[in-house]
Structures are given as C-alpha cells and as structure tokens.
Amino acid sequence: MRAVANSASGDSVVDRIVRLLSAFPEDVSALQLSELAERAGLPLTTAHRLVRQLAHHGLLDAAPGGLVRPGLRLWELVNRTAPTLALRQAAMPFMEDIQQVLNQNVNLAVLDGWDALFVERLSRRGSVANRARVAGRMPVHTSSAGLALMAHQDRLLQSQYLDQFADPDGKVATDAVRLLLSETFHQGFAQLKGVVDPDTWGIAVPVLDARQRAVASLGVVVPLREMRLQALVPALQTAARGIARRLNDS
Amino acid sequence: MRAVANSASGDSVVDRIVRLLSAFPEDVSALQLSELAERAGLPLTTAHRLVRQLAHHGLLDAAPGGLVRPGLRLWELVNRTAPTLALRQAAMPFMEDIQQVLNQNVNLAVLDGWDALFVERLSRRGSVANRARVAGRMPVHTSSAGLALMAHQDRLLQSQYLDQFADPDGKVATDAVRLLLSETFHQGFAQLKGVVDPDTWGIAVPVLDARQRAVASLGVVVPLREMRLQALVPALQTAARGIARRLNDS
DNA sequence: TGAAAGCGTCCCATTCAACGGAAGCGGTGC
DNA sequence: GCACCGCTTCCGTTGAATGGGACGCTTTCA
Numbered sequence: 001m002r003a004v005a006n007s008a009s010g011d012s013v014v015d016r017i018v019r020l021l022s023a024f025p026e027d028v029s030a031l032q033l034s035e036l037a038e039r040a041g042l043p044l045t046t047a048h049r050l051v052r053q054l055a056h057h058g059l060l061d062a063a064p065g066g067l068v069r070p071g072l073r074l075w076e077l078v079n080r081t082a083p084t085l086a087l088r089q090a091a092m093p094f095m096e097d098i099q100q101v102l103n104q105n106v107n108l109a110v111l112d113g114w115d116a117l118f119v120e121r122l123s124r125r126g127s128v129a130n131r132a133r134v135a136g137r138m139p140v141h142t143s144s145a146g147l148a149l150m151a152h153q154d155r156l157l158q159s160q161y162l163d164q165f166a167d168p169d170g171k172v173a174t175d176a177v178r179l180l181l182s183e184t185f186h187q188g189f190a191q192l193k194g195v196v197d198p199d200t201w202g203i204a205v206p207v208l209d210a211r212q213r214a215v216a217s218l219g220v221v222v223p224l225r226e227m228r229l230q231a232l233v234p235a236l237q238t239a240a241r242g243i244a245r246r247l248n249d250s
Numbered sequence: 251m252r253a254v255a256n257s258a259s260g261d262s263v264v265d266r267i268v269r270l271l272s273a274f275p276e277d278v279s280a281l282q283l284s285e286l287a288e289r290a291g292l293p294l295t296t297a298h299r300l301v302r303q304l305a306h307h308g309l310l311d312a313a314p315g316g317l318v319r320p321g322l323r324l325w326e327l328v329n330r331t332a333p334t335l336a337l338r339q340a341a342m343p344f345m346e347d348i349q350q351v352l353n354q355n356v357n358l359a360v361l362d363g364w365d366a367l368f369v370e371r372l373s374r375r376g377s378v379a380n381r382a383r384v385a386g387r388m389p390v391h392t393s394s395a396g397l398a399l400m401a402h403q404d405r406l407l408q409s410q411y412l413d414q415f416a417d418p419d420g421k422v423a424t425d426a427v428r429l430l431l432s433e434t435f436h437q438g439f440a441q442l443k444g445v446v447d448p449d450t451w452g453i454a455v456p457v458l459d460a461r462q463r464a465v466a467s468l469g470v471v472v473p474l475r476e477m478r479l480q481a482l483v484p485a486l487q488t489a490a491r492g493i494a495r496r497l498n499d500s
Numbered sequence: 501t502g503a504a505a506g507c508g509t510c511c512c513a514t515t516c517a518a519c520g521g522a523a524g525c526g527g528t529g530c
Numbered sequence: 531g532c533a534c535c536g537c538t539t540c541c542g543t544t545g546a547a548t549g550g551g552a553c554g555c556t557t558t559c560a
Contacts (some may be wrong), residue, residue: 262546262547263546263547282536282537283536283537284535284536284537294536294537294538295538295539298537298538298539302538314537315536315537316536316537316538
C-alpha cells in the first residue's frame with residue numbers, strides 16, 4: 001500500500017478529534033495510546049499526533065509512556081460555560097429542599113435525542129454521595145424523567161419519537177408507549193417502578209416553560225414501599241414551578 | 251490577496267478548534283457567529299465551517315441565525331470521564347459534613363499551572379446555592395487554596411513558581427511569597443484574609459498523597475469575625491485525611 | 501540469554517481536505 | 531429604495547494532515 005495521504009476514510013479532522021474524545025469509556029480514567037487509537041478507529045500514528053496536539057492545549061493529558069487521560073483544561077472550559085449551568089443553578093436550591101424534606105435521591109434531567117440526560121443529582125443524605133450518574137443517560141421510555149420530558153413536547157417531536165418503535169413488531173409497542181405518555185401528560189407526573197432497580201420507584205415532574213414545554217424534569221427515586229405519594233408529587237410540582245420561575249427571571 | 255489555502259497563520263486545525271471552544275466567555279451562554287469568529291481570531295468563513303462540523307457532533311449547538319452555544323454532548327462527554335471525578339466523589343461526603351457542622355462555604359481545588367482550579371463547592375446552607383465558581387480559577391498567591399496546594403509540592407516546582415515573581419522588582423516579591431508558603435507548610439494550613447471579599451477569611455488545608463504531596467486542597471470561606479479557628483482547622487484536616495484515604499482505596 | 505513481540509515515537513513523501521476571498525442572500529434600519 | 535450587516539455557499543489553491551515504515555525501548559517467552 002502506498003501512503004494514502006489525507007484521511008482515506010473520508011472523515012474530517014473534527015470527526016477524528018470527536019472520536020478521540022468520545023473514546024474514553026465511562027468508568028476508565030486513563031487509556032493506553034494504542035487502545036485509544038483502536039477505540040477511535042484511528043491509525044496509531046494519527047492518534048499519536050492528535051493526542052499530542054490536544055495534550056498541548058490541555059484538552060487531554062498525556063503521561064509519558066502513552067497513558068492518556070482527559071485533561072483538566074477541557075473540564076474547566078466545559079464547566080465554565082456549560083449549557084446546563086443556568087438550569088442547574090436555578091434548580092439547586094429546590095433540589096436541596098426536596099432532598100432535605102423528603103430525604104430521597106433527587107435528580108434533574110433534560111431531553112437529548114430520545115434519552116433523558118441527567119444533569120444534576122443529589123443523593124440521599126447518609127448514603128454515599130453518588131454523583132457517578134451525573135451525565136448519565138436513560139432511554140425516554142425506561143425512565144420517569146424521560147417520560148415526564150417527552151410527555152410535554154411538540155406533537156411533531158412526539159410522533160417522530162413514537163415512530164422509532166414501529167419497526168420491530170408493528171404498532172403494539174408504539175401504542176404502549178403512547179399510552180404511557182398520555183397518562184403522564186394528564187396526571188402531570190411520571191411514575192415507573194423497578195426499572196433502575198427492582199426495589200425502587202421513580203417519580204418525575206416536568207419543569208415547563210411559558211409555552212408549557214418541558215425544558216427539564218425533576219425527579220426522585222424512592223423505595224417501593226414509600227407510601228407518601230400524595231405528598232411527594234405536590235412537593236415536586238411546587239419545586240418544578242419554582243425552578244421554572246427562576247429560569248424566566250434570569 | 252489570493253486564497254492562501256491551508257492556514258496561512260501556521261496553526262493547526264486542533265489549535266483552531268481549541269480557540270473556538272475557549273472563545274466563550276465565562277458569563278455568556280450564547281455567542282453570535284461573527285463575534286465568536288473574532289474572539290477566536292478566525293476568518294468568518296473558517297469559523298462557520300468549524301462550528302457547523304462541531305455542531306454536527308453536538309460539541310456546539312448552532313441555532314439558525316448564527317447563534318452558537320456550547321453543546322450538550324460536550325458537557326456529557328467531559329462530565330462522564332472528568333479527570334476530577336474520582337476526587338470529587340471521594341471528597342463530597344466530607345465536604346457535606348463540613349458544610350453541615352460548620353455551616354460555612356466549602357470548596358475543593360486542585361493545582362493547575364500557577365492557579366488553584368476549583369473543582370467543587372458547596373455553599374452555606376440558607377444562602378443561594380452558588381455553583382457559579384466551580385471551574386473558576388484563582389492565582390496561587392491570592393487564595394488560601396492555592397497556598398495550601400503549592401506549599402506541599404516538589405521543591406523543583408516551587409522554585410519554578412517563585413521565579414515568576416523575580417521579574418518586576420528583584421527578590422522582594424519572591425521573598426514575601428516564599429515566606430507565605432513556608433508558613434503555610436509548617437502550620438499545615440493556609441489562611442488569607444480579605445482577598446476574595448474584604449469581610450471574609452479563607453482557610454484551606456492540603457489533601458496529601460502517600461508522598462506528602464498535595465493532590466487537592468479543602469477550604470472554607472468564613473466571615474472575618476469567625477472565632478472558631480481552633481475548631482475549624484482540625485475539622486478540615488480530619489476531613490482532608492479522610493479524603494486522602496478514600497482516594498488511596500479506590 | 502537471546503529472540504520475538506508490543507508499544508510509543510519519529511520521519512517524510514504524498515495528496516486531498518482545509519482554507520478563505522468573493523459573491524449571494526435575507527433581514528433591518530435610515 | 532438603498533445601504534448596511536451578518537450568515538451562508540461556492541470554488542480554486544495549496545500546504546497541513548496523513549499513515550506506512552523504521553527505530554528504540556521494554557516486556558515476555560523460550
């Protein structure tokens with residue numbers, strides 16, 4: 001083979017950089033250069049060069065010996081200007097209140113594609129602080145947060161979403177999800193039991209903007225035997241309204 | 251002028267992408283394309299193309315009309331695999347304890363260059379939740395966190411740091427900082443009054459690794475009239491040791 | 501102990517993707 | 531209606547990105 005010069009595979013430098021940054025698995029903090037190259041689908045040489053350039057700017061951290069890890073500067077850049085910053089700031093006090101009063105795990109999510117993306121989470125006081133799931137995802141139909149978010153979206157987006165389920169076996173799955181969304185919409189909150197964990201119950205309410213679209217969801221995860229549903233939901237809804245008001249003000 | 255083809259200015263694509271991502275100011279969530287281009291020092295056309303590519307991957311979010319903001323996917327990528335994740339997880343429970351017991355603002359910082367980079371912060375209960383300063387920086391010699399970090403580093407790094415101050419007017423400034431560091435080292439904690447805010451007092455202790463190097467600092471900001479220094483410092487030191495132990499275990 | 505394998509690093513000829521000036525387009529204000 | 535401003539598209543030019551090959555180091559295995 002002769003040297004094929006610029007990206008034979010037809011992807012741009014940007015594509016490669018994104019693949020490189022995305023190649024880090026969730027639970028691993030450092031990766032060997034060769035493994036990183038393979039995960040990113042890049043020739044070793046190319047990966048090496050890009051890593052060096054990115055490391056020069058601090059987006060990656062390349063230890064001698066080819067050990068690569070995400071860089072501090074990248075974290076700084078992102079967390080200084082994060083798109084969810086305003087939302088999280090607005091929500092934090094309310095989340096703390098919920099956590100204090102109900103003594104439950106609280107989470108805040110936004111819709112991204114067909115997933116709920118968790119942007120903040122407070123764990124139940126006393127248990128080990130659990131921020132691991134921040135930046136985690138769950139499919140819309142398997143999380144109360146996802147249902148609360150999707151139930152309050154444009155009809156267009158909802159039907160696009162429901163079309164996803166049409167492929168495997170006709171309309172049955174679609175109808176089931178449609179029913180779930182409808183219930184969620186009319187009740188004003190979503191509940192789902194035993195999905196994350198068989199012994200827990202997820203409950204989430206939407207944070208609505210002026211046009212009654214969900215911009216976020218506020219949820220709790222409680223033990224199955226929790227009996228205060230009647231108290232939980234109004235508390236969440238009140239907090240969600242508070243968050244919405246703060247968002248409009250700022 | 252003729253079209254000068256690839257980057258006349260001699261910087262790589264990576265450089266440009268970094269400049270683009272860094273161009274967002276701290277307090278602004280969205281930027282006009284033309285302004286972004288100017289801030290990044292890029293021709294409008296180039297900025298436009300790069301933004302479009304980055305937006306395609308979700309690293310940026312380009313609204314029609316040229317409004318650009320940081321993308322959700324970037325936030326997700328970084329926060330899933332952040333280099334400070336383990337540290338923050340280890341520290342969170344202890345920070346919560348400090349916050350509860352002392353009822354003060356607590357912060358966690360690491361050393362990056364000649365700055366303390368704040369990676370986590372809990373605000374005083376009752377006051378508005380203040381996560382704004384997460385990912386904020388302060389120079390080593392103007393923050394108790396910075397002093398606590400620098401005082402427990404390699405001699406080599408310290409002297410490189412102190413050399414910074416030699417330029418303006420000889421050794422006077424250097425000596426002052428050296429003294430500060432020395433005091434901090436021997437006392438086992440750093441204190442600095444009225445720097446962030448004239449009415450507050452910053453106190454920080456190092457989180458030390460097995461070789462007695464500071465990997466992080468744990469600090470509080472208290473009102474000047476706070477009198478419980480004798481109680482504060484031991485509490486912080488105990489927490490710092492707890493964090494260190496957790497870091498070693500994992 | 502010596503060979504082989506694995507890995508990071510450097511080199512460098514090839515060439516295509518990145519570049520950016522110019523022109524087009526749509527909106528806004530005078 | 532014209533001038534201005536900013537985003538977007540187009541397209542010829544060309545040098546920066548590419549990646550196979552080679553090297554040196556360390557580790558593994560016979």
